[in-house]
Amino acid sequence: MLVPPADILLVDDNPTNLDVLARVLKRQNHRVRTVTSGAMALEAMRRQPPEVVLMDVAMPEMDGYDTCLAMGQDANLSLIPVIFISAMDSPLDKVKAFQSGGRDYVTKPFSSDEVLARVEHQVTLRRMQKHLEQQNQSLLDANLKLKEIHVLKANFTAMLVHDLRSPLTGVGLVLDALKEGQAIRPSTLDQALASFGRVQTLLEEMLDLHRSEHGQLPIEAVPFEPVPWLESVADHFQVRAHDAGILLQTQWPETLPMITGDRSKLDRVLHNLLGNAIKFTPRGGAVKLEAGMEFGSGVEAGLRFLRLGIIDTGRGIPADQLPFIFDPFRQAEPGDAQRGFGLGLAIVQRLVAAHQGQIRAQSQPGFGTSFTVLLPL
Known part of the structure; x- marks a missing residue:
């Protein structure tokens, strides 16, 4: 057999x-189902489409030609190859078979x-066709993704120019x-100094984004105590929160296990998250920084983590935008470019x-x- 079982x-x-x-086909390990009418064939195919159909022409009520024509009108069945097997061997019979949508005639x-060879030929063609369809769909998906990335990067560039132009204009004046x-x-x-600082930060x-994308973000990990770090x-942020009319709350145990990490890099993590929380929380709201221990479960069973939480009572993030908040080429809302x-x-x-x-x-x-x-601890 030239092809895997069909x-x-x-x-x-x-x-x-x-x-x-059926005995001929099963000897080659093909999976075979049998029905005795065209109507039963259509029902069986709709329940579970086969890879190929071998069909007699002369059948009562609904003959092979009519059954094949009905398959062609059903989008889910139209591509299934049909091989007619019939005692009628006149040229007109064969022409009618192909006109009704048949792929071969025995x-x-x-x-x-001969039957096995023709079956394997049709199975091979259908499988190649399916593979080509999958490849075409993959190429189409990739092309759409490239177009989306192109649009996102164009928007990214436009926002970058906007964010640079505004502070540089002030410095230029x-x-x-x-x-x-x-x-x-x-x-x-x-x-002007603040504007220059924004340009430097951007x-x-x-540069950090470029380094991280290329695996070049250096981490100088050293052990340090979490509680004094969190207090600092x-x-x-207490003064900044007070000036914004926001209550900054803190909560963590008196002691926490030593953590190993790059404190300056982790400072940036908390500073960014707390800065955003205060920025997008209206006056009279609250922001909370909390910490504690968390134990892993499932594949992380036995592991311990320092859990840091930053919670605000701000405007929130729409559900359709939440999956993209860590994407550098997307902006939560167009108006946020100014903030x-x-x-x-x-x-x-x-x-x-x-x-x-991990961050969620x-x-x-x-x-x-x-x-x-x-x-991780």
Whole structure:
């Protein structure tokens, strides 16, 4: 046998013919089903489409030609190859068979080797056709994905230009004033310095993103105590939260196990998550930084993690956007480009991954968002 076993449906109103043909095919390990009418054949094919049908022409009520025509009108059956097996061997009979949609024609009495060869030929062609269809669909999907990436990168570039142009314009105005000998007010100078700092941050984020995409994000891991670290991060954000009219809450045990990691990189993780939480929480809301132990389950059974949680009562993230918040080429909402470029979360995810950790997000629009970071101990 030249092909692996196939699923074959035999259609003939003569049980003896079905038995002879089935034995020939089963000797080659083909999986064979038999029915005795065209109507039964259509029902069997709709329940489970075979790879090839061997069908007699002369059958009562619904002959082979009519059955083949009915298959051609059903989108789920039209591509199944039909081999007619009939005692009628005139040229007109064969022409009618092909006109009704048949792929091949074998005359009775038939040779076993001929039937097997024709079956294997049709099975091979159908399998090649299916493989080609799958390849074409894969190419179509890949092409659509490339187009989507192209659009996302174009939007990414546009947002990048926007985020660079705005602060650089402020810096440029100050430089022009200095060049002309004009006095610069301290507040204007402070704004220019802040704008320059935003440009530096954006460029650093771009560089970190490039490094992470190429596996070049260095981690200098050293042991350190989590509690003093968390206290220092909370102290840093207390003033910012107070100025924004937001209550910053903290909760963790008095002691936590030592953790090994790059503290400066983990600082960026918490600073980004807390900064976003405060940015998108309205005045009068609350942000909470919490920590604790978590034990792994399933494939992670026996492992221990330091769990960091950042919870806010902000506007939340729509469900259709939540799966893409760590994608550097997407922006949560178009208007957010003026409030931050959106590279931060992409970098946070990569920094956590570089520590063999995990990050997940949950959100409900109008109620808030929570981020959970798990770092292995």
